[in-house]
Amino acid sequence: MKPVTTVSGTAYPWGAKNVDTDVIIPAHWLKTITRTGLGKGAFETVRAQPGNIFDDPAYAGAPILIAGDNFGCGSSREHAAWALADMGIAAVIAPSFSDIFSGNAFKNGIVTVVVAEDVIERLIEVAKSEPITIDLETMTVTTPYQDRFPFELDAFRRQCLMEGLDEIGLTLARDTQISKFEEAVREHRPWSLKESGYAGIAVEGVGRT
Amino acid sequence: MASRPQTLYEKIWAAHVVERRDDGTCLIYIDRHLVHEVTSPQAFDGLRLAGRPVRRPDLTLAVPDHNLPTTQRVDAQGHEIPIADPESAAQLDALRRNTAEFGIDYIDANAVQQGIVHVIGPELGFTLPGTTLVCGDSHTSAHGALGALAFGIGTSEVEHVLATQTLLLSPSKTLEVRVDGELGYGVSAKDLILAIVGRLGAAGGTGYVIEFTGSAIRSLSVEGRLTIANMSIEAGARAGLIAPDETTFAYLKGRPMAPTGAAWDEAVAYWRTLPSDAGAVYDKTIVIDAGTIAPGLTWGTSPEDFVAITGVVPDPESFADPAKRIAARKSLDYMGLTPGTPMTEVSVQHVFIGSCTNSRIEDLRAAASIAEGRHVAAGVRALVVPGSGQVKRQAEAEGLDRIFKTAGFEWREPGCSMCLAMNPDKVPPGERCASTSNRNFVGRQGPGARTHLVSPAMAAAAAVTGHLSDVRELMGEIA
Numbered sequence: 001m002k003p004v005t006t007v008s009g010t011a012y013p014w015g016a017k018n019v020d021t022d023v024i025i026p027a028h029w030l031k032t033i034t035r036t037g038l039g040k041g042a043f044e045t046v047r048a049q050p051g052n053i054f055d056d057p058a059y060a061g062a063p064i065l066i067a068g069d070n071f072g073c074g075s076s077r078e079h080a081a082w083a084l085a086d087m088g089i090a091a092v093i094a095p096s097f098s099d100i101f102s103g104n105a106f107k108n109g110i111v112t113v114v115v116a117e118d119v120i121e122r123l124i125e126v127a128k129s130e131p132i133t134i135d136l137e138t139m140t141v142t143t144p145y146q147d148r149f150p151f152e153l154d155a156f157r158r159q160c161l162m163e164g165l166d167e168i169g170l171t172l173a174r175d176t177q178i179s180k181f182e183e184a185v186r187e188h189r190p191w192s193l194k195e196s197g198y199a200g201i202a203v204e205g206v207g208r209t
Numbered sequence: 210m211a212s213r214p215q216t217l218y219e220k221i222w223a224a225h226v227v228e229r230r231d232d233g234t235c236l237i238y239i240d241r242h243l244v245h246e247v248t249s250p251q252a253f254d255g256l257r258l259a260g261r262p263v264r265r266p267d268l269t270l271a272v273p274d275h276n277l278p279t280t281q282r283v284d285a286q287g288h289e290i291p292i293a294d295p296e297s298a299a300q301l302d303a304l305r306r307n308t309a310e311f312g313i314d315y316i317d318a319n320a321v322q323q324g325i326v327h328v329i330g331p332e333l334g335f336t337l338p339g340t341t342l343v344c345g346d347s348h349t350s351a352h353g354a355l356g357a358l359a360f361g362i363g364t365s366e367v368e369h370v371l372a373t374q375t376l377l378l379s380p381s382k383t384l385e386v387r388v389d390g391e392l393g394y395g396v397s398a399k400d401l402i403l404a405i406v407g408r409l410g411a412a413g414g415t416g417y418v419i420e421f422t423g424s425a426i427r428s429l430s431v432e433g434r435l436t437i438a439n440m441s442i443e444a445g446a447r448a449g450l451i452a453p454d455e456t457t458f459a460y461l462k463g464r465p466m467a468p469t470g471a472a473w474d475e476a477v478a479y480w481r482t483l484p485s486d487a488g489a490v491y492d493k494t495i496v497i498d499a500g501t502i503a504p505g506l507t508w509g510t511s512p513e514d515f516v517a518i519t520g521v522v523p524d525p526e527s528f529a530d531p532a533k534r535i536a537a538r539k540s541l542d543y544m545g546l547t548p549g550t551p552m553t554e555v556s557v558q559h560v561f562i563g564s565c566t567n568s569r570i571e572d573l574r575a576a577a578s579i580a581e582g583r584h585v586a587a588g589v590r591a592l593v594v595p596g597s598g599q600v601k602r603q604a605e606a607e608g609l610d611r612i613f614k615t616a617g618f619e620w621r622e623p624g625c626s627m628c629l630a631m632n633p634d635k636v637p638p639g640e641r642c643a644s645t646s647n648r649n650f651v652g653r654q655g656p657g658a659r660t661h662l663v664s665p666a667m668a669a670a671a672a673v674t675g676h677l678s679d680v681r682e683l684m685g686e687i688a
Contacts, residue, residue: 017532018411018511022650027629031276031296033250033303035364045652068532070412073445074650075629076347078248078363099415099447100347100361107365155232156377167365168259171373174228174236178264178375181227181238191468191476192240192340194267 001109003164007091007134010062013127014053015120017068021101024072024080038079039086054087064132066123067094072101081108091134093141095120106157107167113141113151122147136162214486217452218383218418221358221483225341227375234379239370240340241357243326244271244313246304247631248345252368253307263311264374270335271308272316273301274325278633279594279621283319297632311371324597324623327351327565331435332599334464338453338480343370348565348647350441354434355461356453356483358418361442381447382492384417388425390499395681397504397575398433399567399645399664401425402440404502407515408495414446417492420485421451425499431460432571439566440647443512452484504680506552507649507662509540514649516552518667518679524548543651544659545639552677555661557641560591560672561627561634561654562618562665564646568596570603572645572665577609579669579683585617586675591668592619592634594626618672630655643671 029041046052053059065084071094072080081104084092091111105112113134115123119141123132126143133142136158141149153161160167171178185192215223227236242265249271256263263269276297284290292298301318308315316323322333327348330336338356343349345367352359366376386405392398419441421434429437434451441449458477461467468476503517516523525537525548541548546555562568562576573595585591593613595601601623604610610620627634628646630653636642638657645668649660661677670678 017536020650022629022648022653026652026656027631030247030631031294031300033254033299035251045656070415070445073411074347074648076248076345076349076361076363078251078345078365081363096412096415098412098445100363103366104363107363154234154379156230156234167377168255168261168369168372171236171369171375171377172261174375177228177236178238178373182374185238185240189339189476189479191472191479192337 001164004109004161005136007063007111009131010059011064011066011127011132012053012059012062013066013124015066015068015124018070018073019067020074021072021077021080022074025083030077030079035082036086038083042083042087061088063088063090065089065092066127067092069096071097073098076100078104081105081110084110115149115151119149214489216383216485216489217420217450217483221339222380234377236375237378239343239374239376241335241342242269242370243330243344245275245326246273246300247275248364249367250303251364252371255368256371261372263371266312269313271304271313272323272326272329273304273318275625275631276300277318277624279624279626282622321598321602325565325625328568328596331355332597334461334467338457339483347442348439350449351435351439351565353449354438354451355457358448360448381418382416384414384419385491385494386419386421388423388497388499390425392425392499395504395684396502397664398429398436400504401502402437403505403515406440406443406512409444411511411513412445414444417446418448419446426451431457432569436566443647453480504667510543510649510651512648518552520552522546522548522550556676557643557671558589559636559640559642560668561642561644562668563594563626564628566647567645567665568594570600573604573609576665576669577612579666580616581612583616583673585672589672589675591672592621592627594621595623597623627654629653643668
């Protein structure tokens with residue numbers, strides 16, 4: 001993951017609530033076997049409406065999206081985060097996010113910034129004509145009008161984002177602890193393992209009866 | 210060791226902590242990992258690029274479900290019919306190749322054990338109480354019906370689990386949804402969970418793991434419980450749990466991947482310690498009287514838009530929250546509905562009986578009992594998609610397929626089908642579908658498609674009348 005310390009630039013002053021992942025990226029785009037190229041499908045149904053915010057040249061290529069409550073609800077498709085990243089979005093500001101989407105965004109270096117509803121309203125107002133800055137060092141969102149809004153982020157996520165850390169590599173460094181846990185499972189609840197009667201079924205190409 | 214009373218969630222969580230960090234996040238061990246074709250290709254690519262193996266192929270099971278056509282997949286000579294859509298074919302092929310390369314058990318599209326991930330897991334005994342289970346699909350919450358802590362994850366987390374068999378997670382708060390009393394005549398588990406999601410709202414469960422308790426939940430069969438837990442995610446919850454009991458053990462005993470012999474006895478003894486202790490404290494509790502729930506459906510574009518079948522299309526102006534008023538106006542416009550219209554006057558052009566929410570044998574029996582002796586109405590196209598090859602086989606042994614076909618329903622091969630527009634089963638723009646699936650979002654079943662979520666019996670009722678209907682009027686005499 002590339003390190004992220006600030007995200008600065010124009011912001012889509014959208015504010016839509018309950019934006020589900022089917023809106024962010026419709027199902028027919030999920031057939032891809034890569035992570036790239038989904039920007040074309042991002043917000044497809046919104047873009048079908050004339051005068052929509054994503055086709056407004058004033059915000060073309062904006063790295064920030066300002067949204068309403070419960071952003072990213074619905075399906076767990078990480079394709080939603082890939083689509084946002086592919087269209088150049090590096091941060092989403094909202095009063096709340098779905099848990100699953102929040103995790104997916106983080107995994108892809110997208111900063112999810114949680115601020116109160118009234119802050120959202122102020123930021124939308126500013127973003128109509130001015131850029132916004134999100135700073136992970138100072139943990140603030142600032143505007144050219146001296147607005148300064150603090151936000152919180154899980155310490156581990158903040159570190160991974162700022163240092164561009166590979167989470168799987170970090171976990172594999174705990175291999176000894178994981179192995180110890182696995183030994184304890186073998187000892188204390190072997191019923192959950194294959195050796196204890198769990199048949200296992202590799203049934204490739206069996207054909208229908 | 211904790212001395213205070215613990216909830217089911219706390220017990221499972223505590224038993225799976227590999228490491229606890231200073232900030233409270235924990236490295237949690239994952240006992241079971243279900244994999245399907247849509248959310249895994251990039252995960253396997255990631256492993257390959259980094260030169261990492263799958264840590265525990267023995268705890269992993271893969272099956273194709275989302276992309277598969279539900280029309281005949283094998284010709285008269287027993288040869289596979291090629292998938293027409295090249296992207297679907299590529300994804301299905303990627304799953305086959307990846308599981309072979311990484312040594313993971315793979316259920317072929319044409320094996321009788323194939324089906325929707327959340328149908329085959331419990332059916333095969335892959336899902337067990339007291340375990341942690343994940344899958345790259347949000348309806349993984351379904352497995353919570355068996356007392357497994359089960360939740361959906363994204364593709365990067367799929368890769369993390371494949372590589373390390375763990376996830377770094379923050380503990381959730383606990384929400385008890387207690388359903389007392391008894392469900393009324395003609396009211397099913399699906400109506401109950403739709404009502405619960407309606408009551409909680411689409412984000413009412415965000416940050417929580419829900420535990421469903423109460424006499425009405427205890428009375429449900431495992432399949433009914435699967436329907437309930439399946440839709441926990443629609444209220445924003447991380448997972449949904451139902452404590453295992455004798456009903457659960459009876460369901461699991463003898464299933465191919467469940468423990469046997471002495472291991473079975475040890476497992477059951479352990480599972481009996483899992484239910485929440487008396488006096489255990491939840492962060493929040495809501496209580497619902499089952500007797501007040503009517504057969505119902507969704508009217509709008511969120512699963513929280515619940516209305517009883519005896520009700521009318523709501524008036525957006527009647528909502529207290531201004532944001533909800535705006536959303537409701539947009540929903541009604543998309544859905545082509547006028548406030549005040551009785552729900553029973555809304556005609557449908559499509560009916561879909563299937564999905565991980567409602568495609569098991571009891572669901573098919575409920576739908577068949579309404580379809581029997583009746584016929585799909587003119588102008589309606591109705592699909593029945595069993596959740597797995599085993600469900601299909603059992604349904605055929607019971608003659609349900611003949612009932613459906615005689616009544617003019619299409620009888621299909623197992624898969625996710627019309628739930629989401631990823632395979633050939635789609636609802637055309639502007640057309641209305643009574644669907645036993647779990648999401649009615651804008652465009653979910655196809656661009657411009659209008660979805661009303663219902664129970665299997667209610668779906669069958671809509672199919673034979675041609676409009677949303679009160680299933681109780683089509684049912685036999687009360688016994």
